Amino acid sequence: MADKSLRHGDAGIPPEAQAVLRKIETDKARYKRNVIISFIILAVLMVTTLIVLGLDFTFMLKWLPFILAGSGYTFLVASLAIALACILAVVGALGRLSRNPVFNSIATSYVSLIRGTPLLVQVYMWYLALPQIGKALEGYGFVGIQALFTLPALPAGILALGVCYGAYMTETVRAGIQSIKIGQTEAAKALGMTRTQTMKRVIFPQALRVIIPPVSNEFIAMIKDSSLVSLMGVWELSYRAIKVGRRHFQSLEMLIMVALIYWAMCILLQYFQEKIEKHMARGDRGI
Amino acid sequence: MMENKSQPMVKINNIHKVFGRDLHVLRGVDLEVHKGETVVILGASGSGKSTLLRCINFLEEPSAGTVEVDNIVIHAGEKDKDRENRILDIRKRTGMCFQAFNLFPHMNVLENIIEGPVTVLGHEKQKAIHYAEELLDWVGLMDKRDEYPSRLSGGQQQRVAIARSLAMKPKVMLFDEPTSALDPELVGEVVEVMERLAKEGMTIIAVTHELHFARDVADRVFIMDEGNWIEEGTPEKIFNNPDNVRTRQFLAHIL
Numbered sequence: 001m002a003d004k005s006l007r008h009g010d011a012g013i014p015p016e017a018q019a020v021l022r023k024i025e026t027d028k029a030r031y032k033r034n035v036i037i038s039f040i041i042l043a044v045l046m047v048t049t050l051i052v053l054g055l056d057f058t059f060m061l062k063w064l065p066f067i068l069a070g071s072g073y074t075f076l077v078a079s080l081a082i083a084l085a086c087i088l089a090v091v092g093a094l095g096r097l098s099r100n101p102v103f104n105s106i107a108t109s110y111v112s113l114i115r116g117t118p119l120l121v122q123v124y125m126w127y128l129a130l131p132q133i134g135k136a137l138e139g140y141g142f143v144g145i146q147a148l149f150t151l152p153a154l155p156a157g158i159l160a161l162g163v164c165y166g167a168y169m170t171e172t173v174r175a176g177i178q179s180i181k182i183g184q185t186e187a188a189k190a191l192g193m194t195r196t197q198t199m200k201r202v203i204f205p206q207a208l209r210v211i212i213p214p215v216s217n218e219f220i221a222m223i224k225d226s227s228l229v230s231l232m233g234v235w236e237l238s239y240r241a242i243k244v245g246r247r248h249f250q251s252l253e254m255l256i257m258v259a260l261i262y263w264a265m266c267i268l269l270q271y272f273q274e275k276i277e278k279h280m281a282r283g284d285r286g287i
Numbered sequence: 288m289m290e291n292k293s294q295p296m297v298k299i300n301n302i303h304k305v306f307g308r309d310l311h312v313l314r315g316v317d318l319e320v321h322k323g324e325t326v327v328i329l330g331a332s333g334s335g336k337s338t339l340l341r342c343i344n345f346l347e348e349p350s351a352g353t354v355e356v357d358n359i360v361i362h363a364g365e366k367d368k369d370r371e372n373r374i375l376d377i378r379k380r381t382g383m384c385f386q387a388f389n390l391f392p393h394m395n396v397l398e399n400i401i402e403g404p405v406t407v408l409g410h411e412k413q414k415a416i417h418y419a420e421e422l423l424d425w426v427g428l429m430d431k432r433d434e435y436p437s438r439l440s441g442g443q444q445q446r447v448a449i450a451r452s453l454a455m456k457p458k459v460m461l462f463d464e465p466t467s468a469l470d471p472e473l474v475g476e477v478v479e480v481m482e483r484l485a486k487e488g489m490t491i492i493a494v495t496h497e498l499h500f501a502r503d504v505a506d507r508v509f510i511m512d513e514g515n516w517i518e519e520g521t522p523e524k525i526f527n528n529p530d531n532v533r534t535r536q537f538l539a540h541i542l
């Protein structure tokens with residue numbers, strides 16, 4: 001926007017000012033070019049390192065389809081867990097901000113308990129300990145509950161990840177909601193909006209904008225943490241890579257490959273994050 | 288008109304407001320404003336003017352007393368299931384303009400204005416847009432219809448905020464220092480809109496330091512100090528011949 005008003009041909013801009021402007025512009029262009037060159041050098045360095053290490057590329061290529069097939073599980077677990085985490089985060093944040101003592105204390109305990117225990121322990125809780133709870137309940141006369149509480153690996157993994165990330169995201173969403181100035185609530189109230197309308201129409205859309213970068217962070221972390229479901233024997237990405245690598249004594253190839261696949265997934269996610277952020281910023285000055 | 292005179296649009300009875308335990312901001316304020324009347328409230332900062340205004344639409348909960356707007360009565364501290372609804376009813380009938388405008392930054396100008404009618408009153412969107420455009424024309428901002436608030440000057444934002452309030456077809460307009468956040472050269476355009484509003488018969492209660500508005504447009508001027516009126520009267524009387532020493536001091540200070 002700004003450079004439009006400073007068009008170089010404009011009459012009245014003295015030549016020395018034009019020289020300064022030109023210099024700023026060439027500096028910018030040079031910086032951009034150098035960044036690209038640096039990236040290319042880095043990539044070349046990485047590839048040469050891989051070649052120098054004597055990686056067996058035909059081996060990698062041979063197993064690529066098998067490993068990639070595991071990304072379906074990774075994708076399934078991560079996306080369902082993300083959906084669950086989003087729902088829990090919104091409900092949790094409303095609970096943390098609620099003046100209802102029961103709702104508030106449940107939400108607060110949820111966040112505290114889940115954030116205070118390792119995800120690894122939680123995964124095993126859902127998978128191994130829950131059936132035992134079911135058994136105990138069955139002893140108290142709840143017939144058939146043990147079968148219900150005995151979860152297959154995938155649902156257990158999705159629940160564990162969703163519930164865990166939901167707790168972290170609860171705090172993100174709460175902070176986002178609280179970052180919106182009180183004047184916005186007052187303006188909505190003054191129009192006669194109910195609490196729900198105020199939240200839905202005024203506060204949440206603005207909070208969403210604040211929380212998208214940290215929530216994307218959580219998503220990226222979650223994609224990688226989804227490898228924890230391999231603990232329960234699900235043949236997802238990293239599980240396959242580690243198995244194949246060990247069996248053929250070529251762990252390096254497999255680990256590098258799976259790392260690159262995760263990386264690609266996260267780059268994709270980051271791309272969408274940037275798109276959404278741009279869309280959200282439409283009310284900003286200068287766009 | 289005579290009939291309206293006997294029935295005040297806004298009636299405030301013995302309002303007290305205490306913040307925390309002992310910050311006694313309003314001390315038994317009474318106020319009656321009739322239909323079509325323009326009332327200006329003056330007073331030093333911290334005297335309780337804004338708090339009083341905010342008690343009228345319950346952005347601030349009065350600690351004691353009664354508020355009545357357009358025959359809807361609400362007592363402070365009353366325990367009644369219907370109370371929340373009556374508060375919403377009062378808010379639908381009162382428009383409020385804030386010092387900081389408080390437009391919704393994620394909506395463009397038109398969306399800001401139709402938000403109330405569509406979401407709160409359940410009006411049809413097309414109908415709301417039609418009326419919003421009339422209002423935009425009235426405040427002279429038709430060309431900013433699709434802009435976002437961040438692209439507008441303070442004066443333009445406040446005029447949009449006024450249009451947003453008017454879209455609810457309020458019976459009363461409350462102005463809470465609408466020009467205090469504006470650059471001096473932008474004050475005029477907002478005051479001009481307020482003047483036209485007064486001339487068209489809107490009931491207005493304004494907290495403002497715009498003495499020109501108080502003198503030329505107000506029917507009555509109230510002076511507040513330490514939580515209650517120290518003087519009220521026509522602008523001529525207040526500005527030319529005030530009874531109270533404190534009024535004289537205050538006016539001397541801001542004139």
